[in-house]
Amino acid sequence: MKAQSASALPAIQSAIRAVGSRVTPARVRVLAALQAAPGPQSHADVEETLTRQAHPAVDRVTLYRVLDWLCAAGLAHKATDARGVFRFSAAAPNVEHAGHVHFRCTGCGGVFCLKAPPPAPPKLPRGFRLAAVAFDIRGECPRCVKSHA
Amino acid sequence: MKAQSASALPAIQSAIRAVGSRVTPARVRVLAALQAAPGPQSHADVEETLTRQAHPAVDRVTLYRVLDWLCAAGLAHKATDARGVFRFSAAAPNVEHAGHVHFRCTGCGGVFCLKAPPPAPPKLPRGFRLAAVAFDIRGECPRCVKSHA
DNA sequence: CACTAAATGCAACGTTGTTGCATCGGCAAC
DNA sequence: GTTGCCGATGCAACAACGTTGCATTTAGTG
Numbered sequence: 001m002k003a004q005s006a007s008a009l010p011a012i013q014s015a016i017r018a019v020g021s022r023v024t025p026a027r028v029r030v031l032a033a034l035q036a037a038p039g040p041q042s043h044a045d046v047e048e049t050l051t052r053q054a055h056p057a058v059d060r061v062t063l064y065r066v067l068d069w070l071c072a073a074g075l076a077h078k079a080t081d082a083r084g085v086f087r088f089s090a091a092a093p094n095v096e097h098a099g100h101v102h103f104r105c106t107g108c109g110g111v112f113c114l115k116a117p118p119p120a121p122p123k124l125p126r127g128f129r130l131a132a133v134a135f136d137i138r139g140e141c142p143r144c145v146k147s148h149a
Numbered sequence: 150m151k152a153q154s155a156s157a158l159p160a161i162q163s164a165i166r167a168v169g170s171r172v173t174p175a176r177v178r179v180l181a182a183l184q185a186a187p188g189p190q191s192h193a194d195v196e197e198t199l200t201r202q203a204h205p206a207v208d209r210v211t212l213y214r215v216l217d218w219l220c221a222a223g224l225a226h227k228a229t230d231a232r233g234v235f236r237f238s239a240a241a242p243n244v245e246h247a248g249h250v251h252f253r254c255t256g257c258g259g260v261f262c263l264k265a266p267p268p269a270p271p272k273l274p275r276g277f278r279l280a281a282v283a284f285d286i287r288g289e290c291p292r293c294v295k296s297h298a
Numbered sequence: 299c300a301c302t303a304a305a306t307g308c309a310a311c312g313t314t315g316t317t318g319c320a321t322c323g324g325c326a327a328c
Numbered sequence: 329g330t331t332g333c334c335g336a337t338g339c340a341a342c343a344a345c346g347t348t349g350c351a352t353t354t355a356g357t358g
Binding site: 173176 | 334335336337338339340345
């Protein structure tokens with residue numbers, strides 16, 4: 001895991017530089033954490049991950065700003081979990097996220113991406129303007145099903 | 150509008166009594182406010198509505214508890230708006246809300262119910278347990294489209 | 299190295315929602 | 329009509345999530 005993130009560092013740095021902004025430790029570490037994560041991470045998840053890294057902890061506010069900046073730069077995506085909390089995931093260059101299908105665990109709040117294609121949006125009444133569709137499926141992930149069985 | 154809510158009061162009181170709980174001013178006023186509202190109301194919306202009513206204001210915590218109680222009693226429904234904030238709507242006795250399709254306005258945060266039936270849920274990977282599906286459609290409602298045109 | 303704009307850290311605040319506990323008041327029984 | 333119980337309310341405090349303002353630091357440039 002450590003070797004993997006280390007090997008991805010140059011790619012991360014050049015990705016940030018390509019957007020035309022400064023390469024800072026906070027941005028690199030946050031993006032690396034998102035890329036190494038198994039699924040969409042909440043602000044608290046990322047903060048905990050970074051705090052465990054011996055490096056000086058990243059400020060809570062800075063983390064919010066970095067995450068928002070990553071989204072604005074197109075390097076990450078923002079979604080909400082089952083409790084309405086924002087979750088962030090690293091943008092995979094070749095993955096289409098528009099109209100993605102998500103499974104949201106009501107136990108741990110985790111978000112899982114499903115392979116199934118999203119269904120077609122229904123007809124809207126006159127005057128409504130469509131921006132995005134999200135087919136959200138709620139339930140419990142295998143871990144949570146087992147944990148309280 | 151006043152005449153309408155006044156005429157609905159007995160119905161509200163008997164509906165609450167039918168659930169087998171006490172008829173209190175807070176519950177009656179909150180349910181009346183939900184029924185009179187043009188769409189799903191956030192906690193803040195309801196609080197503002199009640200504060201404007203000359204009657205003594207309902208406590209913030211009581212309002213949360215009443216709203217949750219109305220949902221538990223089946224007299225109201227709970228959903229989240231585009232910002233992840235809970236919104237409550239009076240339950241229409243003959244409307245099926247399971248698997249409902251919602252349109253959420255990113256401008257005003259409003260929630261609109263669509264008539265279209267929800268699509269069938271896709272196959273889940275092994276171990277996942279399905280609880281609910283929600284086909285969320287985001288965009289702008291006619292009012293917001295016009296307002297900033 | 300020095301400079302400057304951008305990024306960070308810190309503090310404080312705002313909103314949304316919850317919990318614990320003392321008090322009040324529907325409603326039923328007498 | 330009065331009494332009394334238990335549910336409902338009000339109050340205070342707390343917790344999670346997110347934002348804003350401002351002083352300080354730092355990445356990148358000349």
